[in-house]
Amino acid sequence: MWFKNLRIYRFTKPFEMGAEELQSQLAEKAFHPCGRQDLSKYGWVPPIDQDTNQEAEPLYVHACNGYLMLCAKREDKVIPASVIKEAVQERSQHIEQKEARKVFKKEQDQLKDEVMLELLPRAFSKTQRVYAYISPKDDLLLIDASSSAKAEQFMSHLRDTLGSLPVIPPASKQVPTDVMTHWLAEQSAHPPFQLEKECELSNPADSANVIRCKAQDLDADEVQSMLESGKLCTKLAVNWNDSLHCVIEDDLSIKRMKFDDQLIEQASETDADSKAQQFDQDFAVMSLELSKFCKDLFKAFGGLEKTRVI
Incomplete structure (x- = not known):
């Protein structure tokens, strides 16, 4: 359940729907498998696999400490x-x-x-799940999606389910590429971020001119000379607070997230009696860390522009 990627969206007005009302709304747009002539299907499924009790009502919302976890499932028929x-x-x-x-x-x-x-x-089926959670206290929607297309499809279905979804991507007061380029040139990130050994440099005059550095000392002369020639940093690997390793991209999306082992062990300190209880413990620890991470992320890029009301 631990997120591997992060697409962050800000609510432009408070999300005031409770878990019970949200559960009722999601149930109306639940996932149903592809029929004989369906190419694909998309809908809500319980974030936690429930016992095979046909009489139990599926729980499409998992609430924990005020956070609301959702899960969407997509099925595609595969014909080569x-x-x-x-x-x-x-x-x-x-x-x-x-x-x-x-x-x-x-x-x-x-x-x-x-x-x-x-x-x-007669076609084979391929399925995938997209997890996300709503943080009303932070006015954020956080989606574990590796691409903007997956996040957009998730939000489109949520918008269709709820009737509206007033969210926008975070717009930082400072340009992310300028900030990351400065960090790289100075070899120092905004605390509590620390630079790691990976980045992507792009020529602003030619988007196809991209240099990718992996397992590279970023203070090396060749990296610094490329910055001096005008290249900008569009992706940068960082360590946040010794708790999370990830890559920040120029739209403030986060890729290849890896939580520290100690954090994962913390979620397992109390022996869980079931998968559901372990999911709840993991979610509680992860959501708390990501709440702090997002605050530090926004602060590191100069804060966020005021959102327009939709």
Whole structure:
């Protein structure tokens, strides 16, 4: 359950919905598996796998210390493109030989649709889950998503579920690339952040001109010379408070988060009687740390611009 990535969004007005009301709303947009002719499905599932008791109501919200954990599930039917292409070619050749005419693109597209309909019931399914939680006390929505597309789909479904979702990405008062470039040049980050041995440097005049450094002493002459030539730091690996290792990106998204072993052990100090109890303990420790992390992150980049009311 420990988040591996972090997309942060700010509520522009307080989130006042309680766990029970949120549970009721999510239940109406719950996940249902793909039918025979469905390419994909998306919906809410319980954050914690529940006992296989068909009479128990699924719990779509896990509340802990005022934080509200949610989980969305996506199912996609997988049909290899090569299989579809081969089937369409075979049908096109059959028509051309039988009717002595050329099969053009429009008809090939129709054949592709027919092939898809026939193969869907036999297609394999691929599923993935996206976890996120709402922090009303911090006015934040935090999503464990490696890409903006996954986060956007999660928010789109949540917005559709609730009727509105007044959130925006965090806008720092200082430009993130300027701040990280300064840290790199000075070899000193804003406390309690410490630099680690990874960064990405980009030429602002040519976005394709990117240098990636891994397991590299960032005070090396070659790195410093690239900064002097005008390159900007767009990704930077840091250690926060000796509790969290991660990579900060230029939009303040966080990648490759790794919590310190001592922190994870802290969540396991009390022997859990069930997976649900262990999930609750992990969530309690993680959410507390991420609350402090976000405050320090925003402070390190000069604070946040005032949000507009939506």
